[in-house]
Amino acid sequence: AQSVTQLGSHVSVSEGALVLLRCNYSSSVPPYLFWYVQYPNQGLQLLLKYTTGATLVKGINGFEAEFKKSETSFHLTKPSAHMSDAAEYFCAVRVNAGGTSYGKLTFGQGTILTVHP
Amino acid sequence: KAGVTQTPRYLIKTRGQQVTLSCSPISGHRSVSWYQQTPGQGLQFLFEYFSETQRNKGNFPGRFSGRQFSNSRSEMNVSTLELGDSALYLCASSQIGGIGNTEAFFGQGTRLTVV
Numbered sequence: 001a002q003s004v005t006q007l008g009s010h011v012s013v014s015e016g017a018l019v020l021l022r023c024n025y026s027s028s029v030p031p032y033l034f035w036y037v038q039y040p041n042q043g044l045q046l047l048l049k050y051t052t053g054a055t056l057v058k059g060i061n062g063f064e065a066e067f068k069k070s071e072t073s074f075h076l077t078k079p080s081a082h083m084s085d086a087a088e089y090f091c092a093v094r095v096n097a098g099g100t101s102y103g104k105l106t107f108g109q110g111t112i113l114t115v116h117p
Numbered sequence: 118k119a120g121v122t123q124t125p126r127y128l129i130k131t132r133g134q135q136v137t138l139s140c141s142p143i144s145g146h147r148s149v150s151w152y153q154q155t156p157g158q159g160l161q162f163l164f165e166y167f168s169e170t171q172r173n174k175g176n177f178p179g180r181f182s183g184r185q186f187s188n189s190r191s192e193m194n195v196s197t198l199e200l201g202d203s204a205l206y207l208c209a210s211s212q213i214g215g216i217g218n219t220e221a222f223f224g225q226g227t228r229l230t231v232v
Binding site: 034036041042043044045046049090104105106107108109110 | 121123150152159160162165173175207209220221222223224225226228
């Protein structure tokens with residue numbers, strides 16, 4: 001079974017600073033990986049996804065993530081934080097193994113990002 | 118193109134009652150999944166429907182059920198509500214049924230409060 005661990009339930013940065021949100025996954029088969037963002041009282045919005053091929057994935061709002069198979073990691077970064085980035089971020093994994101994996105995204109516990117002026 | 122629509126946005130129910138939540142997926146999407154989000158348990162998969170068939174189910178009691186109609190709209194039902202069922206219920210739709218890298222598009226959720 002697959003699982004996702006997000007290191008740090010809260011991350012605080014200053015506006016203009018680097019954002020780094022950590023995600024490690026566990027999967028017995030090649031995974032598909034996603035980062036979602038959630039603003040208060042809203043649903044989830046897809047930031048980016050890893051499929052196959054290029055390990056550095058670029059998403060919306062200046063975010064990117066790098067898939068590192070050897071480290072089983074998919075950390076999310078943004079060079080310069082903006083106040084509007086304050087939200088909760090979720091890493092998710094799906095495996096393409098059919099059967100019980102259909103439609104199921106397994107999420108990490110989430111990381112709340114606070115951006116200080 | 119309209120997004121995923123969930124109704125109602127907010128609900129308050131009493132313990133022991135039942136509730137039905139509705140989800141209209143993006144046009145052309147045939148897969149609908151449901152998730153429960155709580156502060157303690159995070160985001161947990163409830164079930165997924167594809168072409169009116171439940172294809173996958175999470176680890177929830179039988180009080181949680183769902184269905185999908187021929188137009189891909191989906192409903193989930195929770196019977197005999199408990200206080201612990203208070204949560205944000207999120208619906209997600211996918212174009213071809215959650216295969217591999219297909220992204221899921223989420224609705225804004227239904228906030229259920231059980232008193």
